[in-house]
Amino acid sequence: MRDAYHEELDALTERLVEMTRLVRSAISRATTALLDADIHLAESVISQDEEVNRIFAEVEASIFDLMARQQPVAVDLRMIIAALRMGTDLERMGDLAEHVAKIARLRHPDSAIPPEVRSTILEMGQIAERLVTKTGSCIASRDVESALELESDDDAMDKLHRRLFKVLMAPDWKYGVEPAIDVTLIGRYYERYADHAVRVAHDVVYLVTGSRPQDTSAF
Amino acid sequence: MRDAYHEELDALTERLVEMTRLVRSAISRATTALLDADIHLAESVISQDEEVNRIFAEVEASIFDLMARQQPVAVDLRMIIAALRMGTDLERMGDLAEHVAKIARLRHPDSAIPPEVRSTILEMGQIAERLVTKTGSCIASRDVESALELESDDDAMDKLHRRLFKVLMAPDWKYGVEPAIDVTLIGRYYERYADHAVRVAHDVVYLVTGSRPQDTSAF
Secondary structure, eight states, X not given: OOOHHHHHHHHXXXXXXXXXXXXXXXXXXXXXXXXXXXXXXXXXXXXXXXHHHHHHHHHHHHHHHHHHHHOOOHXXXXXXXXXXXXXXXXXXXXXXXXXXXXXXXXXXXXXXXXXXXXXXXXXXXXXXXXXXXXXXHHHHHOOHHHHHHHHHHHHHHHHHHHHXXXXXXXXXXXXXHHHHHHHHHHHHHHHHHHHHHHHHHHHHHHHHHSOOOOOOOOO | OOOHHHHHHHHHHHHHHHHHHHHHHHHHHHHHHHHHTOHHHHHHHHHHHXXXXXXXXXXXXXXXXXXXXXXXXXXXXXXXXXXXXXXXXXXXXXXXXHHHHHHHHHHTTSOSSOHHHHHHHHHHHHXXXXXXXXXXXXXXXXXXXXXXXHHHHXXXXXXXXXXXXXXXXXTTOOSOHHHHXXXXXXHHHHHHHHHHHHHHHHHHHHHHHSOOOOOOOOO
């Protein structure tokens, strides 16, 4: 049987996994809101980001409480440090999903996404979801191997991000500057979302092994 | 006289202040590199980001070491948690300065900055420098009042960021999509740089008072 202290650490893990589910749902709805110019979906992402922030505040409070009361060492201490960093990144992922939703809302009833970049944005959304799903599994399972595998999805995201710029800068881009700015920002949000998901997975590696893989960022 | 333990905490503070100096110099040189299309300056920012990362790795290592050996409580524990977060934000500010420099390098020998947005970018660079200078002083002095004053500089940055978009979207913008994308990303980098500086200052407030002001982000 686990003691109360380790039950608290388990609860912390569960809260982080819950955050991955919430920010996954957020980016999924934000992508649909963007592609379908769905204002209600966009509003739901924006209003529900508060929930992610609330859980993160609880995570922070319980981390500080655990540290003060238990003076954790070794792997427990790593768990707490990692949890703090993971929570910070997950909270930011919620913000980025919200940023995407805000652009959908800003351009409603139009779509911010011209047909030429629709499929790329759709794929970026799918990879973002896949990444955060895997990140959630990594947190729950503490599986270092699968945490390291996230790199390939992140590479795929970077490739899509570059493809996006190619379309925007092509001579036949006919939508002018405003949609180009929207798509530039949206692309950046997805790319950052993916980077944060990888950082969370790297913190699982740190938690298990005591050292973190070098973070790489496309630009 | 301070004991060895508190000397280590002081050293941690010094390392963080040193990080503020390095990322200040980085954003200052990146701004000049951008405005003057100075490739050597751009290269210096890019190559010297390694130094920021190295110091942050040392900060992380010394934090973990302190926690394992000393089991800090109360204000010392807060110092360590805050230092970890501050280091993370400062490291990211170095990355953002590097991103600005990379756009300068990418467009060399041309300038990425059309004349119409020159003064706005210059001001954004100046505010970024002012913010991080103040952040450095806050870390050194642990002055809560001045930490809270950073908000007004951050508001000024957000205003400039909005002004940038206005220029880009004006009907008389004659530079087309590519420079609009560059300026959009550059604007975003400065705005994020400022947000991170404010977060660091907020961690000084947390360190002193035990609670952190609500972080606000323009978008």
